[in-house]
Amino acid sequence: MKLNCFFTSYMRCLNALRCLASLCCIVMLASVAAHATAPSQDALLTGIRENLKYVKRKSASATAFSTPTHTITWKDLRITLEDLLTTLPTLPAGADLPSSQFMLVEVTSNCLVTGYYEPLVEVSATRTQTFAYPLYRLPKEISGNRQGRRFFSRRQIDLEHALAGKGLEIAYARDPVDVFFLQVQGSGRLRFRDGHTQRLRYAGHNGWGYTSIIPAMERYGYPQDIKTTMQTMRRFLAAHPDDVPEILTANPRYIFFQQTYGGPYGAMGVPLSPMLDVAVDPKNIALGSVLIVQGSLPDPAGGADIPFTSMALAQDTGAAIQGDRLDLFCGHGSNAATLAGLLQHPAQIYLLLSRRAPAAQSSQ
The missing domain is CATH 2.40.40.10 (RlpA-like domain)
Known part of the structure; x- marks a missing residue:
């Protein structure tokens, strides 16, 4: 209604x-x-x-x-x-x-x-078994003059945990697909487990070009004869959780965030x-x-x-x-x-x- x-x-x-x-x-x-x-x-x-x-x-x-x-x-x-x-x-x-x-x-x-749009993502301030997928701040190695040069790829960051333990984690989401689409949108709101919210804005990227994940989805069975929308993509990813890591890393570009007030x-x-x-x-x-x-x-x-x-x-x-x-x-x-x-x-x-x-x- x-x-x-x-x-x-x-x-x-x-x-x-x-x-x-x-x-x-x-x-x-x-x-x-x-x-x-x-x-x-x-x-x-x-x-x-x-x-x-x-x-x-x-x-x-x-x-x-x-x-x-x-x-x-x-x-x-x-x-x-x-x-x-x-x-x-x-x-x-x-x-x-x-x-x-x-x-x-x-x-x-x-x-x-x-x-x-500005998505709302449920997060935890600390890593738990349920909330295990980090949102990262911009590493100092690629800030300033290094912004735009190639850094770790999405595969290295997400699957090989290249940034783990460096103190860059802003929060942890329950779903890697939420993290991915937050990066696609470029900004969003986080809702923590205690109920308070925090806005994020774009801070930079890892220097890799953007690549659509749709061809990777098609390799895993996504229908080629339907009109693709964010909703159809999310439904397919939710139905194929084991394939999500390989699909998402088909796009090597990775977005980093900073906490902000006001906006988006x-x-x-x-x-x-x-x-x-x-x-x-x-x-x-x-x-x-x-x-x-x-x-x-x-x-x-x-x-x-x-x-x-x-x-x-x-x-x-x-x-x-x-x-x-x-x-x-x-x-x-x-x-x-x-x-x-x-x-x-x-x-x-x-x-x-x-x-x-x-x-x-x-x-x-």
């Missing part, structure tokens, strides 16, 4: 987002601020301010990124963010941004939109807002950009996909987020996990650009 209630709100939210009649009509999220699954206008404005702080640290004349039709400088992004902060507070809730002040520039017409934090170092902030490949889309995403979201009841158009802020990155892919932060908890697991949908991505920006004026 709780899940149904969540998705009832979720689908109301989508219905409010579904209209982009033309590229001159830009949908704001303020009209669905009453729903917990959509960000409020305050969250949107806060996120834009954080984007502006980030963009202002860049050289104004330097290229931030290029679209098929425009070269976008950091100055273009700065002017757009400043104009949004001036314009948005003056608009009634649900009003469109004026097309006389803003335009859309297509970034890609074939983007894969996926989802990520993205690559820009600012707290992420659910259903607003996205992870991008910074070679394709610069951090600090304001995007319009036009695509679809999954129907939780298994029906047809639900069209939607939404504003998004590029505030995060991820090892698996490469090329024409965008990862939507869905929040925390089981509902967010369900949405993130189901979301694997194509979309068109546009950059929101002020008409005062030099890149916009050069195209007029």
Whole structure:
């Protein structure tokens, strides 16, 4: 029932987002601020301010990124963010941004939109027979200048216990699959046995590239003819516990954490807002950009996909987020996990650009 209630709100939210009649009509999220699954206008404005702080640290004349039709400088992004902060507070809730002040520039017409979330993992502060799988801090050997160089692989860390006894353990989980997916998400919450919680954020990695574990799962019998989601992967791993070590170590990349308060934090170092902030490949889309995403979201009841158009802020990155892919932060908890697991949908991505920006004026 709780899940149904969540998705009832979720689908109301989508219905409010579904209209982009033309590229001159830009949908704001303020009209669905009453729903917990959509960000409020305050969250949107806060996120834009954080984007502006980030963009202002860049050289104004330097290229931030290029679209098929425009070269976008950091100055273009700065002017757009400043104009949004001036314009948005003056608009009634649900009003469109004026097309006389803003335009859309297509970034890609074939983007894969996926989802990520902040998982909650049950842990113990000490190793026990039940809680035996450690979460590690960043070793000093790979901090600083050594970050990014190859260190111990996942196999060496998990199966050969290369870091055991070095005082790097933050906590111990009951399931290695929980540890793995926490690393995939890059941040999360720990709930200790006494009931208190602690947030973790990304601290670094072991220098190895990311490799999908799906081919390894297929070697152990995972069906190739089904749509893969986080839920189908977890079900398969739960049904094949003896194969889990070999499957997980097919991905040699290992993520280390640090304890933190507030957040969760993205690559820009600012707290992420659910259903607003996205992870991008910074070679394709610069951090600090304001995007319009036009695509679809999954129907939780298994029906047809639900069209939607939404504003998004590029505030995060991820090892698996490469090329024409965008990862939507869905929040925390089981509902967010369900949405993130189901979301694997194509979309068109546009950059929101002020008409005062030099890149916009050069195209007029």
